[in-house]
Amino acid sequence: MSDTVPEGWKSHKLNTITNVIDSAHQTPSFSESGYPMVRIGDIKGGKLTLENTALVSKEVFKAFTKKYAPTHNDLLMTRVGSYGRCSIVKAKQAFCLGQNTVVINPISIDPDYLYHFLQTRNINEQIEDTVGGSSQKSLSLSAIMNLKVLTPDKCEQKKIAAILTSADDVIDKTQAQINKLKDLKTGMMQELLTKGIGHTEFKDSPVGIIPKEWEVFTSQELLKKGILEKLQDGNHGSQYPRAQEFLKEGVPYIAASHISELGEINFKVCPHLSQQSADQMRIRPAIGGDVILTHNATIGRTAIIPQEKSEVIASTSTTYYRTDPNKLLNKYLFYYFQSTAFVSQLQSVMGQTTRNQVPITAQRELDIILPTFKEQIAISNVIESITDRIKAISAKHKQLIKTKKALMQDLLTGKVRVNVDS
Known part of the structure; x- marks a missing residue:
């Protein structure tokens, strides 16, 4: 963090240009109706929204606004967990603040300027230099008050x-x-x-009403018919790579965290294994064209491995599906994995266990809707x-x-x- 102050600008401690007010240090009781209470999770940056906040009674609202009631153009900051996040209040609706948050009420600084300044690298570095705590880091009220703000x-x-x-x-x-x-x-x-x-005739199926010409098979049935050529999860146990085996280049090793919401695999950030290590894996790597489905912790992310990738190692949190390209279009399967019909099946499996996963044995029993290849x-x-x-x-x-x-x-x-x- 630079201490240089631009010509004509000034450096201030935050508490000399604003009022910094801590929230009440007590646990509230919530209601089905009443006043919004903004908690840490509601402060996400940008303009504060009150749409999905918890509600409290009039009595709780009064108790939590006894010291100060947040108002238009105030700023809110989080102190614990996701500390240092800031939102600006533009709504006129009355609300109160939950624990581990502060209100910053601008006095001699433009509120919008201050909001933007509190998002800067300068402020982030100051915050990181002052946070305390080992298991759950927190930002003290004193540290917030002493943040240095540059102003023209x-x-x-x-x-x-x-x-x-x-x-x-x-x-x-x-x-x-x-x-x-x-x-x-x-x-x-x-x-x-x-x-x-363009269908006009429909029929009942295990996943609901579908066109009469369509069929529904489990993944296991598709394997037996050769429509699916392979359904395989990643290497487990002793076959799981050790940290020192991962490299920056080589055969990509993909986990759920490397797959985006839109189904793109980030090969730039995923670790790699040497060809020798990849060849020693009991479970053979996936190949270009295979469809990836995440089945552990992060459930239901899906992607198609680019055709130019000759080998990709699937982690323990992923399964790869290889289709007969003349019977089951991989792109159709990729989109089907995102459908309500399939996602509801994943959720049903997860609802039967305390663990957030859909093991390969359960995946083999999941239903897949199969239109004609032309319609796929x-x-x-x-x-x-x-x-x-x-x-x-x-x-x-x-x-x-x-x-x-x-x-x-x-x-x-x-x-x-x-x-x-x-």
Whole structure:
């Protein structure tokens, strides 16, 4: 953290330009109706939303706002667990704060400027230097009060805040587009993967009503018919690689954490094994075109291994499915694994055990809806078109966030000065 103060700027301790007010140190009782109570999990950055907060009675609300009632343009910060997260209050609705949070009430600083400054690398480094605790780290009230904030004059503060808030608005609108497309995709998948395209006759099946021409088989039945060529989970026990065996290059070793929500495998961050280590594995690696399904801890993530990957080692948390490419399209299976019909089966299996997993023995008994091969292609193409739109807008969203971070670094350090006259 640099101690350099830009020309014309000042450095302040947070408690000299704001009131920093701790939340009540008591456990509340919740109600089915009443006033919103904002807890640590509700403070996620950006504008505070009260949509999904817990509710408390009028009596509890009064007790938790006795010292101070948060108001418009206040900032909220978390102190324990996910410490240092900050949101700004733009809602006019009355609410109270739960434990391990603080209110920052701006006095002689622009609220929006302060909100953005509290997101900077500068503040993050100050926080990391002061957090305490071994098992669960916490940020003390004193440490928050002593955070150093750099400020230009009020006019420049407002101009910087306006630029960064405008960037946030674009990011939020882009995220809203993504959310709408995801909702559209979910509805479209439910329709296509249970009703198909252009069918008029339907029948009952183990997974509900489906087109008359379609069939339903368990994974084990598909294996016996040769429609699935392989269904295999990762190496267990003594075959599990030791930490010192992992390399930066070699044969990729993928776990659930390397698979995105959109079904992309991040080969840049996954560990690798040497070819020699891979060859010694009892369970042979997956290959290009295989469909991956995560079955332990993180359940239901799915991806297709790119065709150019000759070998990929599946971790103990993943299973790979290899299809006969002339009978079961891997892309169809990939989308089917994301359907309500399949996900509900995974949830049913998990509901029968205290462990958050769907072992391979249970996977063999899961039902898979099988349309004609021609319709598998048609369904996959429709879903893929909307998936590609989501990926494109998600990439734009990621770039907007990157651009905003660069803007923050320039504007909130004084590296780039804004023209307050324009």
